[in-house]
Amino acid sequence: MDPVSVAAFTDTYLPTVNGVTYTIQTWRDRWRERGGTMRVVYPAxxxxxxxxxxxxxxxxxFPMYDGFRLGTPHIPAAVKDVDVVHAHTPFAVGLGGVRLARRKDLPLVMSYHTPTAEYADYLTSRPRVERGIERLAERYEKWFLSRADAVVCPSEDARDxxxxxxxxxxxxxxxxxxxxxEFFAPxxxxxFRERHGLPEGPLVGYTGRHGYEKNLSxxxxxxxxxxxxxxxGGDGPARDRLESLAADLDVDARFLGFLPREELPAFYSALDAFVFPSPVETQGLVALEANACGTPVVAVDAGALSNTxxxxxxxxxxxxxxVDGCxxxxxxxxDEQSALSASCLKRREELSVDRAVDELSSLYERVVADRRVAKTA
Incomplete structure (x- = not known):
């Protein structure tokens, strides 16, 4: 039996490069390989x-967050004949997914990729306003997620x-x-080092969005x-400030800018340590990509990174x-790079996206079956 057909609604997608984009792309590609259909609706x-x-x-x-665009909650005609609606984000495009599920009486799955309330302090510097935004964000998230037949969380921390x-x-x-x-491997x-003029000796680094929430300072x-x-590697609104900070410190910092996806395995493999100080991650996909390439991670003990x-x-x-602890x-x-690297490589199969898509497939089949039972009850 072919996999169920899916309409994925997301407020962030290409050309914006982030964990949500990569996840949707990879799941879509794996779904196609299994003979299924997964259509993606996103802001142009x-x-x-x-x-x-x-x-x-x-x-x-969106003026307050560089690289993010506000789409419309429109439902393209081509995605109306699906079995499952999957909303990956809770904003305008995601609301389109909610509307489609309600109109067609389809099961609705939602992904909890980002805790939106955690980003309040990047929209304002006024504590009272920040607390107000956080409360509104949490109330809205509660309303949004309550519409779902199932909420997909990428980690136990996000679920909790x-x-x-x-x-x-x-x-x-x-x-x-x-x-x-298969792609992220040693x-x-x-x-890569020669192409980017990187010196001999240990390399420690990060790639991804240079957002203030990533705490790269x-x-x-x-x-x-x-x-x-x-x-x-990467880019974002905090980059200029980070370059200025590096210049003021005794840090030999190389800012490579956006790295094409095909360069990422070599980037991770070049590092002796990947450093991830972001306290707002729901999984921390780049940390797992680094591990898959045999690179150990220094991570803040907060959010999903505590377990990732x-x-x-x-x-x-x-x-x-x-800072001293970091x-x-x-x-x-x-000091322990060789032993840690070997341990990372032993865990590679645990990280496989194919295992994740197996679980996703079972979830889709369950919510479709449950909806059919509900309709006949």
Missing amino acids: SGEYDPEEGEYPLRSLP HVAERIDPQTAAVVVSNGVDV TDPTP EFLRAADGLDATVVL VREGLTGYHYAHGD RDAIERVL
Whole structure:
């Protein structure tokens, strides 16, 4: 039997590069390989030509968050004949998914990729306004998630967050985003190092969005005086400030800008340690990608990273805000790099996206069956 057909609604997609985009792309590709249909509805940017099965909607830039666009809650005609609706984000395009599920009486699955309330302090510097935004965000998330037949959380931490702060009655299940372990594998980093002019010696780094919420300034301060070169891939609104901070510190920092996806395995393989100081992750997909390439991770002991990185096996943690602790963790990973790398490689199959899609398939089949039973009751 062919997999159920799915309409995926998302407020963030290409050309924006982030964990949500990669997850949707990878799940869609795996679904196609299994003979299924997964159509993607997303905000148009004018900078990306849609592939078959991708349906861009009219959109406007969001002034307070660079790279994010506000789409419309429109439902393309081509996605109305599906078995399941999957909303990956809770904003305008995601609301279109809710509308489709309600109009067609279809099962609705939602993904909890991002705790929106955690981003309030990046929209305002006024504490009272920030608290108000957080309360509104949590009330809205509770309303949104309550519409779902199932909520997909990429980690136990995200599931617990939904239960404790959003709605304990939500039918939340853990399904990892998964890593394409065929693509993210140990790679000879020599050509990458030469291409980007990286020096000999230890490299510690990060790739991803340079957003203020990623807390990358903590990494740079921890690297002050460290006997290693800092390598930062990616871009975002905090980049200029980060470059200025690195110049003020005793840090040999190389800002590589956006890295094409095909370069990422070599980037991870070139690093001796991947440093991830973001306290707002619901899984931390780049940490798992680094592990799949044999690179241990230094992670803040907050959010999903507390569990995504296994202490003493795939890396080490430090307390949020503890710059000295971050530096100590980096040095410890560098000292134990060989053993930690071997431990990371032993875990590769656990990270596989194919395992994640198996679980996703079972979930889709369950919500479709439950809806059919409900209709005949």
